[in-house]
Amino acid sequence: MDRQQLAGYFDYNATTPVSPAVAEAMTATLGQFANASSNHAEAIRNRNAMQQARVSVAEMLGTSADKVFFTSGGSEANNWAIKGRLFNHLNKPGHIITTAIEHPSVLETVRYFEKQFGFKVSYLKPQSNGAISISDFMAALQEDTQLVSMMYANNETGVIQPISEVAKITSARGIKLHVDGVQLVGKRAIDVEACDIDYLSFSAHKFYGPKGVGGLYIKENNSLSPLIHGGGQELGLRSGTENLLAISGLAKAAEEAKCAIAQWDQHAQACKHLMVDLIQQADISVEFNGDTTYANALSNTLNMAIKGVRGEALAVLMDKKHGFIISIGSACSNNKQKTLSAVLLAMGLDEERIQSSIRVSFGQYTTTADIENFVTALNQCVKQLSAMSFAS
Amino acid sequence: MYNDIIIENFSDPQHVGDLESADIELEVGNSVCGDRIRVQILLDDNKISNALFRAWGCATSVATANIFCDSLLNQSLDSVCQRDVEYKQQMLGELSPSQHHCMDILNELHQLLSEQRVAEDVANG
Incomplete structure (x- = not known):
């Protein structure tokens, strides 16, 4: 691989x-x-x-x-x-x-x-x-x-x-x-x-x-x-x-x-904790979508809204500038219709939050260094997009 | 999915910012997907000497704003307003269906610029 x-x-x-x-x-x-x-x-x-x-x-x-x-x-x-x-x-x-x-x-x-x-x-x-x-x-x-x-x-x-x-x-x-x-x-x-x-x-x-x-x-x-x-x-x-x-x-x-599931799960949970900690340290304004506790959510998944940026733009920038692949909560579809995540809509989240949302999911091949590099890139991309926006 | 023109102009836009005293200001938005773009233009002896934008929106709409600003530099308002459909399509390159709203944004920016030019002509007699 x-x-x-x-x-x-x-x-x-x-x-x-x-x-x-x-x-x-x-x-x-x-x-x-x-x-x-x-x-x-x-x-x-x-x-x-x-x-x-x-x-x-x-x-x-x-x-x-x-x-x-x-x-x-x-x-x-x-x-x-x-x-x-x-x-x-x-x-x-x-x-x-x-x-x-x-x-x-x-x-x-x-x-x-x-x-x-x-x-x-x-x-x-x-x-x-x-x-x-x-x-x-x-x-x-x-x-x-x-x-x-x-x-x-x-x-x-x-x-x-x-x-x-x-x-x-x-x-x-x-x-x-x-x-x-x-x-x-x-x-x-x-x-x-x-x-x-x-x-x-x-x-x-x-x-x-x-x-x-x-x-x-x-x-x-x-x-x-x-x-x-x-x-x-x-x-x-x-x-x-x-x-x-x-x-x-x-x-x-x-x-x-069957053999490794507990080990994979433990590893994913450690990755999740590290990512949350690093995002909070990086001072990125984030709201997590849905329960993130071990008992109530998969260890490998984080869905988050990043204030002030468009999830789609963030995903493209993460990919093209840093080579990180993530998913988004909404996408452009055409001039007459928007495509918002049906899941996030059903949870009652507003349009702005859904448009700012990304999904990150990791697995057995994700390393702690990958998580650190990811959050560093995320921080840079969020700052770049925020600097283009009206608020800055 | 994203052509090279869009990627380059989105990933490393050269025309982001604010002008302290713009001669022309254009603002467009797409009510469906929420994209919003503001372009400020500085004129010098009837030529465009600077153009900067701010944008909130998808990657293609941000790229569109940068492409538009870049295309204005050292151009006369007349030449910009005379651009035909084919020229404008080439500015953005080949778009996927989900990006077609950015062609509308580009057309609207040109339209608004034409309207401003006419308004200025009227004001100047």
Whole structure:
């Protein structure tokens, strides 16, 4: 991996670099072209490799291999969980609960069922700290609630949602719970069985695996209809010739995550503390968006509004002058429409604050020196932009 | 996403600041995305001797302000006001759809300058 590129990379929530061990595992698999569903010796070897991969992923999630199903990534897993469940209710569309801060692959899927089939949907807004309140959730429940779809951790703020509490309620009422775990899996230890989650989506590229592969944990596989019909792979629930190359990368990433997750989390938390301290020492006027405490937010994520500067301009300057990659809370779209972060809007933040917001996310390859260099560059860029503005 | 003209003019703008006694002051804003630009111009014998800006906005709008100021130096008001569409498009280079509002900003700056020139002509008889 290019150390210089990694030193400037502060966008781990968008995607992560493939780890050397994952790359090695995938390289070793490249020549194994046999179709895992065939019956000759090489095919059986690949089928065994698939099964071993399923075990690796299951161990990371705290479940058994027969409940892990491979997909093309998080978006497919989210689509499958929602569509696969709601297909069972098309004869009598009921009520769905989701949140306003979900990934588009959840929101757009739910909206599709709302418009196309007449399901009623409650879109819960988070509190100002970025978390959904349990009392709001309780108030939204209806007699005919058929599905709850809620993310585990938000991609923009890192705020962790009260999934354990939600799961207790849905379980007691017999309502199926889908959790988009894409941002949390690989960052915090998870035990899906203990949590009583029905469906959990995950994506390999968020935890040092390859893009284009992920999966869905399914507690009871007869509770979900297939999204992709065909040759009957994945117990008939997800057809398509198995992508062993990508799945071998996912499996290695899962093995690494299972072993190192506590260490990664501790490292990310140390990076977060250091960044907050250095920003405060640099006298940059910052307001953090959402809860930043360990218990309530991912250790690797900081979403902050920097007073007096435009987040988009700051991100461009950080990239072009210093080689640091970050994300922003709003972007220009065209002359008639602005694009403000739906997550920050739902939290009730005003337009000026959203336009001044950036998201910083780091990972296992971020060093304390990278953090120090980042804040030095951030300070310079903020001063440069402030000097151009009207206030100075 | 950002062409070299935009990157250069945004990353290292040479015309930021205030003029103590400007002959012309232009101010434009984009109500949708909140961009705001003020350009101050100093004239010397009917030629523009200095132009400085202040801006709050996206990278492309800041670059637009710098490009505009740079293009004014040592030019007559007449020559600036006679610029055609093609010339102005070349000033910013190729823009992505999300940056097209900066072409509007550039056109508005030229328009305001033309209006100021006409107003001055009227005032001077």
